[in-house]
Structures are given as C-alpha cells and as structure tokens.
Amino acid sequence: MGSQDGLAHLASAIINPGDYVLVPDPGYPIYEASVNIAGGIIYPMPLLAENKFLPMLEKIPLDVLDKTKMMIISYPGNPVTALADQSFFDKVVTFAKQHNILVVHDFAYSELIFDGNRQLSFMSVPGAKEIGIEFNSLSKTFNMAGCRIGYVVGNEQAIDILASFKSHIDYGVFYPIQKAAVRALTSDFAFLKTQVNEYELRRNVLISGLEKSGWQVAKSPATMFVWASIPAGWKSREFAFELIDQAGVAVIPGDAFGKLGEGYVRIAMVQPPERLSQAAERIHEFLMEYSRKK
Ligand SMILES: Cc1ncc(COP(=O)(O)O)c(C=O)c1O
Known part of the structure; x- marks a missing residue:
C-alpha cells in the first residue's frame, strides 16, 4: 500500500x-x-x-x-x-x-x-x-x-x-x-519541473521571510519541509506551542522526531507562497513581541 x-x-x-x-x-x-x-x-x-x-x-x-x-x-x-x-x-x-x-x-x-x-x-x-x-x-x-x-x-x-x-x-x-x-x-513526468519550481519558490519565500525577523534558517536542499534550528533560549515544544497560540502558525517540535530534534522545529511548506509569507510575518511579530517582553 x-x-x-x-x-x-x-x-x-x-x-x-x-x-x-x-x-x-x-x-x-x-x-x-x-x-x-x-x-x-x-x-x-x-x-x-x-x-x-x-x-x-x-x-x-x-x-x-x-x-x-x-x-x-x-x-x-x-x-x-x-x-x-x-x-x-x-x-x-x-x-x-x-x-x-x-x-x-x-x-x-x-x-x-x-x-x-x-x-x-x-x-x-x-x-x-x-x-x-x-x-x-x-x-x-x-x-x-x-x-x-x-x-x-x-x-x-x-x-x-x-x-x-x-x-x-x-x-x-x-x-x-x-x-x-x-x-x-507511465506519464512523461513533465509536470515535475513545475512542481519542483513551486516548492522551491515556497522555500525561498519562507526562508527570506524568516530572515527578515532575524531568524536564520538553513535552506532545505529538498522535500516539502524546512528543518529549522530555533532561536536561542527556546525549547522546541515551548516554541511550537507558543507559535500556535500567539501567532496561529503550526510547526512540529523537533523532538517529536527523536531526542536530537530538540532545538529544531519542522515547518511544512504545504501552503502557497502568499500564505507562507503571511506565516513568516506573523512569526516576525511574535519574535519582536517576545524580545520586547524579555
Ligand atoms: C520520509 C517519509 N517516508 C514515508 C512516508 C509515508 O509515505 P506513504 O504515503 O507512501 O505511506 C512519508 C510521509 O509523510 C515520509 O515523509
């Protein structure tokens, strides 16, 4: 199956x-x-x-x-x-x-x-x-x-x-x-190029959006995910839960994938570029608010 x-x-x-x-x-x-x-x-x-x-x-x-x-x-x-x-x-x-x-x-x-x-x-x-x-x-x-x-x-x-x-x-x-x-x-796989381009665009939009908030995330070489090392001072679960509560953005805490996933979150690029850009903006606001409170 x-x-x-x-x-x-x-x-x-x-x-x-x-x-x-x-x-x-x-x-x-x-x-x-x-x-x-x-x-x-x-x-x-x-x-x-x-x-x-x-x-x-x-x-x-x-x-x-x-x-x-x-x-x-x-x-x-x-x-x-x-x-x-x-x-x-x-x-x-x-x-x-x-x-x-x-x-x-x-x-x-x-x-x-x-x-x-x-x-x-x-x-x-x-x-x-x-x-x-x-x-x-x-x-x-x-x-x-x-x-x-x-x-x-x-x-x-x-x-x-x-x-x-x-x-x-x-x-x-x-x-x-x-x-x-x-x-x-048995198809000619012609659509694959368009599909790869779409995900590559999503990746670029998301990563550059996050960079604006000062969150430097490594560019994924492949897949529909970004494996993002989280900003200092956070635990993965705490960061993921706060993000969903405060910014309405859902990411998976890295430790869900094993002990060494601590310090990371997985972001899925399963939305169009405009929506990912909106997510990056909300994350930006969330991080600004957090640093103001600190
Ligand atoms: C790495 C990896 N392997 C396997 C699967 C499962 O794929 P399938 O839909 O063929 O069961 C997934 C689905 O998310 C996956 O990410």
Whole structure:
C-alpha cells in the first residue's frame, strides 16, 4: 500500500525480539515505532548538522553491530532534508556487507530536489541490491497522499519476506488507485519541473521571510519541509506551542522526531507562497513581541 505500512510491516516481518536496528535520530517516526512494535532494540544514529546530517558509522560499537539486523536511512528525508553523495552510499554498502545488515533506504522525496540537484537512488550504487531495499511513494511525487500506494525494490529475499507478511494483512490496493498509479508512473513526468519550481519558490519565500525577523534558517536542499534550528533560549515544544497560540502558525517540535530534534522545529511548506509569507510575518511579530517582553 503506502510506504508507511511497508516500513511498519517490514520490521515485524524481519526483526525478532532482541535484534538491533540502527535508526536515524532525528528520523521519520515510523522507523522507531516499527521496531518497537516488532520488539526490536533501537540504536539511534545521530544526524548532526556538523556531519552534514550523515550518521557516523564508525562510531557504532562492535557489540551492537554483532546484534544488528537492519539499518534505516533516508536521503532526502523527513524531517532532515539533507542529500547524500555516492561516497556515503558506497560506505554504507561496505559497512552493511561487513556486518551483515539489511539497509532500508526510504526515498519518498526522490523527485522533490531543488537548485538543479539530483539525489542518487541507493539502488544505483554497486552492491546495494545485495544488501538493501528502497521504498518509494506516490504520495509526494504524484500528490497521491491518502491514496496509499507505494513500492519497494531491491534485495529479493527481503522483499519476499515482506510480501509474504503483507499477504496476510493487506488484500491489495483499491483498483482505481492502482490504475491511477500506472497512469502516473507511465506519464512523461513533465509536470515535475513545475512542481519542483513551486516548492522551491515556497522555500525561498519562507526562508527570506524568516530572515527578515532575524531568524536564520538553513535552506532545505529538498522535500516539502524546512528543518529549522530555533532561536536561542527556546525549547522546541515551548516554541511550537507558543507559535500556535500567539501567532496561529503550526510547526512540529523537533523532538517529536527523536531526542536530537530538540532545538529544531519542522515547518511544512504545504501552503502557497502568499500564505507562507503571511506565516513568516506573523512569526516576525511574535519574535519582536517576545524580545520586547524579555
Ligand atoms: C520520509 C517519509 N517516508 C514515508 C512516508 C509515508 O509515505 P506513504 O504515503 O507512501 O505511506 C512519508 C510521509 O509523510 C515520509 O515523509
């Protein structure tokens, strides 16, 4: 169905109680939840700005790696929107082969990349198909969120296990949605450029609007999100709750995505540029009012 349930079911199909899974922190919540449901043990991989939001594989202790069955990565991801280069993916392949780990790459935002860049599919890296699988979704690229359809490609054995597990749970996707997905995947993708341009414009409008209030936020290289380091003196939850109460702007506190999300909020660019500009203005007023009160 969607990559959400694909990811959720994968852990239940593959992970036994006591198995370790390497999960990015911060990361999309189903990664952690799926391991908890399966009774596995989460080993968080910190994604830090100073390391370009890539995990430091060499820092994971060997006794953890001995018990690790799976690792999850996502470039560009949600909430961390960073891209990964081929040398990182090569490193992941070598690491996974060495420690006998299944790599799961969540590639939901494969077509939403800005500034003329591209992101390699993990599957395009030599050796990746031997040790990895990659999920993709029609929710983002084709605006089919809620229609629940995605796909997974890669290592045959892992996909067989997932397919067998899912055959007991999902009886297939509603036929009109399948037809729509076929139509989408066999289209000429011409609309994608317009879509990327629209999100890129939203990103630029939002970031420059926030800059005016003195809030410097890193430009997302991809996705429909901004992963924003919050102004000094705030905790993520307090900042998000005050923003919604005082300014009527909804953002997600970063710690909802893991411990290391503290100090960040995720802003979704799911409104037109004019509305995002209005949100930035309200945030500006909110921050001015706050500094006056201090
Ligand atoms: C990173 C990431 N992976 C997976 C999903 C789930 O996608 P789907 O709609 O295919 O279930 C989302 C949806 O927000 C996402 O952001």
